[in-house]
Amino acid sequence: MYRYTRSYTGPVQAIILDLAGTCVDFGSLAPIQAFLTLFESEGLSLTEAEAREPMGTEKREHIRQLLAMPRIQRQWQDRTGAAPTEEDVERLYHAFVPFQVQAIAERSELIPGALNLQAFARDHGIKLGVNTGYSREMVNVMLPELRRQGFEPESVVCATEVPQGRPAPYMSFCNAMELGATAVQGCVKVDDTATGIEEGLNAGMWTVAVVASGNAVGLSQSQLEQLDDDERAQCLRVAHQKMALTGAHYLIDSIDELPEVVANIQERIEAGDRP
Structure with missing residues (x-):
């Protein structure tokens, strides 16, 4: 019934x-500014279009998805000799936070x-x-x-x-x-x-x-x-x-x-x- x-x-x-x-x-623009600064500090090329693709996700997940992009993953492997790991994601997240905090402070209108x-x-x-x-x-x-x-x-x-x-x-x-x-x-x-x-x-x-x-x-x-x-x-x-x-x-x-x-x-x- x-x-x-x-x-x-x-x-x-x-x-x-x-x-x-x-x-x-x-x-x-604040998240994009922070992600571009983060990847530049790591010696990696990141375009604004790439940075925007995972937008809306939690920021660790955002970093994880960026590192999974074939072009970025190749850069990472060329630089480090290995695929990115969860430890890398965590390290990058902690490096990202101050960049994001600064960008938010500048763009809170x-x-x-x-x-x-x-x-x-x-x-x-x-x-x-x-x-x-x-x-x-x-x-x-x-x-x-x-x-x-x-x-x-x-x-x-x-x-x-x-x-x-x-x-x-x-x-x-x-x-x-x-x-x-x-x-x-x-x-x-x-x-x-x-x-x-x-x-x-x-x-x-x-x-x-x-x-x-x-x-x-x-x-x-x-x-x-x-x-x-x-x-x-x-x-x-x-x-x-x-x-x-x-x-x-x-x-x-x-x-x-x-x-x-x-x-x-x-x-x-x-x-x-x-x-």
């Missing part, structure tokens, strides 16, 4: 945001729309949380600066604090519990990376992919604005096509558009739609 449950038709309960490229650090989103969430009784591939040590550098700018998420979860980082759903689950959400169908996960969208989908949440301010474009706000109209349109077109492949329920250029999307999600929930 099967038991059927009614679809969730309550309110949007929580919005869970990624940090870099989603609500802070337009272009998600909120993306336009973050404060409006926070006000929208408060006005509608929606809890606001963030999660990230950064460690707590890294996030603790950023949070005071975010508070200074007026942004105060009610839950902050780091990849190093859950059994497995993205694309596993555990960070989003932890945010949902800390925010008091009672149904994942009432939660919205917002991210600028494919692995972050996969996290939200694995958690059974609504997902919103951020394009222009994030990893898919990889330019600062001023760099993007300095492109001529045709270049900018082509850049955004390619990035939208890339992020559409993630399976996200919605694509937006920046979180400035998110309140309208959340209102639409609320209408769909009330109509009986599920993520």
Whole structure:
């Protein structure tokens, strides 16, 4: 005998945001700066495109995936005479942390729309949380600066604090519990990376992919604005096509558009739609 449950038709309960490229650090440049500096210090060539490929993952895993890339692995073997090991990953991670902390300190400016989103969430009784591939040590550098700018998420979860980082759903689950959400169908996960969208989908949440301010474009706000109209349109077109492949329920250029999307999600929930 099967038991059927009614679809969730309550309110949007929580919005869970990624940090870099989603609500802070337009272009998600701090991690790239740190990885390029780390590999240069090791005498290894790393391109920005390569550095961005594993974006959204916990930083040890990010290093592990970089070292597994054939071109980089060949460089490592030529330099050391052996394949990279887990001990190498751990050593590189500890060398990476100060580079990342410094880059975060330099790139903690909120993306336009973050404060409006926070006000929208408060006005509608929606809890606001963030999660990230950064460690707590890294996030603790950023949070005071975010508070200074007026942004105060009610839950902050780091990849190093859950059994497995993205694309596993555990960070989003932890945010949902800390925010008091009672149904994942009432939660919205917002991210600028494919692995972050996969996290939200694995958690059974609504997902919103951020394009222009994030990893898919990889330019600062001023760099993007300095492109001529045709270049900018082509850049955004390619990035939208890339992020559409993630399976996200919605694509937006920046979180400035998110309140309208959340209102639409609320209408769909009330109509009986599920993520």
